[in-house]
Amino acid sequence: MDYCLGEPDGSARIWSVDADTDLDGDGRLDGVGLDVDGDGLLDDVLADLDGDGTAEHAVLDRDDDGVAEAYVTDDGTGTWTVAADRGAPLRWFGLDGAEQPATGAAVDLDGDGAAAERLADLDGDGLADRAFGTGRAWVDTDADGRWDVRLTDSDSDTRADRADYL
Template identity: 60%
Template sequence: MRMEYCLGDAEGSTTMWTAEPDVDTDADGVFDAVGLDLDGDGRIDDALADHDGDGLAELAARDLDDDDVTEAFFSDDGSGTWMLSVDRTGQVRWFGLDGVEQTGGPIVDLDADGQADDRLVDSDGDGLADRAFSGDTAHVDTDRDGRWDVRLSDGDADGRADSAAEM
């Protein structure tokens, strides 16, 4: 199955690519990723993977070779940017509003309304969600301990927070 992925350059233009997978990132014996040099180190030791089988890359892997550099995995945060640090399976750690640690994402059911329509963001790349967006509400972990500290609300739906409350 061919896989599609989109990459941008430093000037801001993007290009869609299609390629046959040639890397097995989940060790199941099936090629699920396209090998690339994403980090510019001159080695084809990075990959874009399609783990859900829809033909679109949703996981970026860096430094998969056997050198001394630690592997890193990223997912699209919902904006088209590979900034959400995840584990090998594409999961990020996060805490529900009940305080229970979970893995998943970047689209989850944070507000427990039965719909996975809330978006997680890991802006510092540590694998733990720092922000969560749920409808007209955002939750923010301000002290990097994994717990939501502030709830921002947009009551008039203009895209800007109208109120903030400590949690």
């Protein structure tokens, strides 16, 4: 796994290391434990949950229960900018790219007013990466917060018949 951290003087260091921590609890090593915040404890984790080989999640001050003081993700450009508040409502982006606050597990993603779509956060970063509606689903395939694919089940057999790249 590769990760890069900036120094106070403006320089940056890049490391390539083997994962030694299972951050998401699926039994697969996906993160590396280290001391990001300089408190002398190896209680911080940088993790690659999408499996692309580059860390996109940072967890600071993780205690023995796995609860973190802070959790942030990469915004898709390699910059640690997106705070993820565990337990807060999911954030999601509309089809127009504007961020929307989730008021519950169901939202009107497509704006049709007919049926609400259910949101899901599979990678645990606080940002919805799946949305399921009647006969349609949207998928954020690259964890950048924008919907990449719309799946359509036109014959109601619960299997997608069509995939449209957005």
